[in-house]
Amino acid sequence: MIRKSEPLSMAEVLKYLDKNEEKEMELIGFIKNFTKLNAEEAQEIKKRFEKLDLIKLKDEYIIKIIDVMPENSEDLNKILSGVSLDEDETKKILDIVKEFR
DSSP, X not given: OOOOOOOOOHHHHHTTSOTTSHHHXXXXXXXXXXXXXXXXXXXXXXXXXXXXXXXXXXXXHHHHHHHHOOSSHHHHHHHTTTOOOXXXXXXXXXXXXXXXX
């Protein structure tokens, strides 16, 4: 039974996987190829984005930003297609990403 539904970054998913199961070990290996953050860092960066209090920045977008860790505004705009951020908002987001890179 699903009790709560919330988006999780790939780094956060790792803490829910069982390292003793072979199928999940494959998934763990796959995720580790694509994420540089650990679960604690992912949660910290998520909190930092939430503190920005940007209405346009939904939870789903925050998770995608954490998973991709965009390097510039062009990459960020690809993740947030359909959302128009002003220059200041973009800079704030990218500054946070840089701290965790």
